[in-house]
Amino acid sequence: MTIDNLHNLFLEYPTVCTDTRKIKKNSIFFALTGENFNGNKFALKAIENGAEYAIIDEEEYMVSDKTILVNNVLKTLQELSEYHRNHCTAKIIALTGSNGKTTTKELINSVLSKKYQTIATEGNLNNHIGVPLTLLKITPNTEIAIVEMGANHLGEIEFLCKIAKPDYGYITNFGKAHLEGFGGIEGVIKGKSELYNHLISGKKNIFLNGDDPIQKEKLGNYIKKIGFSAHNQKYYIITLQDSSPFISLQFENTIVNTQLIGNYNFTNCCAAILIGKYFNIPLNDIRSAIEEYNPKNNRSQIINKNGHHVILDAYNANPSSMKVALENFYNIDRENKILFLGDMFELGKYAEVEHQAIVDLITKLKFEKVFLIGENFHKTNSTFTKLKSYDDLREALKSIILKNNTILIKGSRGMALERILDFL
Template identity: 65%
Template sequence: MSISALHQIFQQFPTICTDTRKITDNCIFFALKGDNFNGNDYAESALREGAAYAVVDDKKYAGFDKVFLVDDVLETLQGLAKYHRNHRAAKIIALTGSNGKTTTKELIFSVLSQKYKTVATVGNLNNHIGVPLTLLSIKEDTEIAIVEMGANHLKEIEFLCSIALPDFGYITNFGKAHLEGFGGVEGVIKGKSELYEFITTHNGIAFLNADDPIQLEKLGTYIHKYGFTQNKKDYYKIEFLKADPCVSLQVEDTCIQSHLIGSYNFTNCCAAIVMGKYFNIPLDVIKQAIESYVPQNNRSQIIDKDGRQIILDAYNANPSSMKVALENFSKLEGSPKMAFLGDMFELGESAATEHQIIADLSSQLNIDKVFLLGENFSMTDSSFTKFKNYDDFKSRFMDLGLTKNGKILIKGSRGMALERLLDLL
């Protein structure tokens, strides 16, 4: 079946599903493969559950009613998404970066949706499957689509751009994330910069943090750029005021008080503000949008529990985000301060070194107690109390003698699931 023919059917049944546990009536089921499953085996089940059609790449299903046989289901999904993108008038904003992608995306959505019909990546579905699904969520009346792009290897952002064909691009930052796949920080910079390379090659608009020397270098003399700054000329000035614990900032004569913890969220707010300005949204409306956004899903959430103020930042972690989270936490007023830190994943050969750096940093900061959880942290040379895993921590929890007040930081990679600590605390 051709992509154009499939797109005609998609227009009649505009819901895509890749998981039979989430089948909805009259959706189109794409039988994707994974390391531990083959979606082809669930095609008949999807149709019984209410799917209008199923797209498969296993010949044994050829000739079945309501089943489309293609050479490769994933490539077909990606091709359909690109075809659909080209048949919709929506402007595409793509963003990537080492830290803050999802928060920034949600802030941008909060601002732009005040004036425009806007869609955005759901959660962090930002890979070779998630990006096509976001593009396929664009409706005929959609004016702007915000597409988050994640990557852990070179050429991934380049590939995602070839599908999404963004009109605008923004990189949050370059940090120590996915070092195993990128082969080091230089690889991270090169990989994330593939977005700016696409934008400049295709004469799009590049948004940037003009105080980031790497972004300035990558964009060079490119004229179609629009950025924010605290101290440079020729860019939109936004002033950082404080972060105790949430970020507040000054734009022109307007103060904006966010619900986002930590100075590291300042630039995330700035990106949403500068895009709002570019798209002619009044500053008072931008202020309302930023101030109404409250983080969820274990991302820099503030939880007041039994006399303690808990900062839950357990959605993910890498050396860059861990460093700024700890530095910000140490500057907060009040005591005692306790930090529960979980292992950082996907660091490859750098894992031991990076975990030791974080342990060393923690010992130098104004934090009263630090607890380290995970295989990597448990092998660091430090005087902190260490636990090989969550079960080890749970079994020894009652012996820790924790105070009933103060501030607590919980941060670790997703695989550590440190939100489980809340039940104990």
């Protein structure tokens, strides 16, 4: 079956599923295969559960005329999404960066949806599978799609841009994330800048943080750039007013009081304001959209539980995000502070030095009640409580009474430190 024919089929059944547990009626099931699973085995189940067709790449699972055999299911999914993108009228804003991608995406979507029919990447489905799935959610009514792009190695953003062909782009920052795959911070900068390269080659508009020296250097004299800044009159002026603990900011004599903590969320809000202004969203709508946004999914959530004031930032962590989270926690004017910090993953040969740097920062900031969880933190040179695993932490907490504390919980997704809430 050609991609053109498959796309016609998709237009008739415009829902794509990759998980038989979430099958919807009249959908198309793509039998993706990974290291630990083979989606081909579930093709029949998908059809029995309501899928109209199942796309497979192993002939032995051809169970009926509703199974369509292709050479490679993943490649077919990607080709279908690229074909669909080429035939839709929606404008696409691509978003990447080391930290803050998902929060920024949600803020941009909150602002733009005040005026336009939008779609945005769900959760953090931002890789070689997630981006195609996002593109296939674009309908004839969609006016703007905000597509988050993640990467852990060189060439990945370039590949995702080839599929999505963005009309606009924004990079949140360049930080110490996925150092193992990128080979160091220079690799991170080069990899994320693949978005810039794509947009510049097509003479597309780029949104930027005018106070970020790396972004300014990378874009140089490129004409089609629109920026924000706290002081540079070349760009749109937005200033931070307060961050104790929730940030408030000012633009065009308007104060915005957010539900976001940490100075690191200031630029995320600025990007949403800038893009809202570019797309002619009324000032009051921009303000209300940002003020209404409430972070969820373990990202800088404020939780009050049994007398504890908890900052739950356990969705992910890297050296850059860990550093700003600790500095923000230090500046919060509260007593009885406790840190629960989990290992930062995908650092490769940089793991030892980066975990030690975080421990040194904790010492410098004079935090006293500190729990370090994970193999990497356990190897650091420190006098803090070090535990090799979450199970070790769970045992340790059974003999500790915690009352009325201010708590920061942060670690990589694989640590799943949100489980600590069960002990509070």
